[in-house]
Amino acid sequence: MSNREKIMRHLNIVGQLQPALHQPQHAPTGDLIDNAHFRAYTRASHDVGGEADVPITWEEKEEEIWEHNTFVTCEVLAWRGVWNAEERRRRQNVDVGQTIYLGLPYYGRWLMTIALILVDKQHVKLTELIDKIEEVKQRAHKQDGLLYDAKGHDL
Amino acid sequence: MSSSHHVEKATNVGDPQCFKGEAPPAKFKVGDRVRIRNLPDIFYTRSQMYLREAEATVVKLVYESPPAEDEAWDNTDSPEWFYSLLFKQSDLWPDYPKKFEADTLETELSERWLEAL
């Protein structure tokens, strides 16, 4: 990394250091939460229009294999009647809550939402999902950590 | 296996086309001035907070559909008319520069979100 790159990296990191105002207690009593704060805590996380933000570098992105597959799985689940897109959006963009909404990648939420709908709609038991994830990870471990070939096909 | 309405109703017809004729008569017409109701946004809404309590002009009756708040639970019982609404940016944002007074914003809301001015 060049010296100027190190400087830019420093600016990126300190830009992420934000002071956090902690409330005196978690799960406060009702008298401590006025209506404005009730509304804020129970807000729909996806409704971000008009919030302040800063100029950033607009970027394109190469799509990951898992991201492509996730998108296709979401559309095919709707095609085959398991859900409709609005159910997906509600779960994926609001039910996940504020922390996951801003903390996880865009397609990370699509993917988590697929997993949860399978369990919620009783297509899969959570124990089955857990076992399957473990099975896939063990399989990957035997394949140098890889699950796809360079062409995006499953290994 | 539950089967969502799209597969049943919308095949070869499309969505929102499949809800045509199912909503009660439209309450508003093009040119009407409306205010956006600040209903609770608990659990889900597709009516943006930045529009609430603002005034707008109806510019188009776009289609009939269940409101997103119901469709998000796969309930299609009560379609309503959806409207395209035009807002002046200076009505939405107190800090919108005066020299760009002409700027506008257009977005769609379903009938339940509108009240006549």
Place this chain on the structure above:
Amino acid sequence: MSNSHDHDHKAAPMVDEVSDFEALEVAVRELCIEKGLFTQADHNEWTEYMHTLGPTPAARLVAKAWLDEDYKQLCIDDPVKASLEVGINWITSMPSNFGTPSDYCNPRILVDTPTLKHVVVCTLCSCYPRPILGQSPEWYRTPNYRRRMVRWPRQVLSEFGLQLPEDVEIRVADSNQKTRYVVMPVRPEGTDGWTEDQLAEIVTRDCLIGVAMPRADRKADDKRPVIPAIHPYGH
């Protein structure tokens, strides 16, 4: 682990263990297939459909409209029918025969004039007219774009290199419901006598979203940094 991208280099590969995202993706897809929710053939068929998508049909729609006033009016009055003429059927182009689940069947063409410039955003998620325009760009999906475009459109557009005079009305279209918007920009100067193909070539994806304006000498969108993928999908 760094939270930022170093765009001159490849993304750092995770050599120690498989990514949780990849493991979950494979797990849920295999479960969907095992439980009979869909087949691998279904998944492949939708992938093949996605491969057909891109901005060319929307570019051709604009070029045709520039050359034919009647077709331009059709774009306004019946965008589904207008889309058919550039090979896109919003209802049966895809395997479902009821449209794409996420994009619905209500396209709308937003016609720019010399005093009206449209730009599209979806503040709630990233709704985009995929059947006629292809997949959305990364920047369009960011909370940042979605927060700021509705409130500071001129500032954001200037970051995209577009500055418009104060007598031009900038209209932000927030696609929050079932309509999917495509911008029809104003035909630029210096294109007299051009064929439909020549005109379509300058109507790029960014012009169809509204963050750029076509010019006779502009055949590609501005180059931006590309975030690399660890295991990129390329077809």
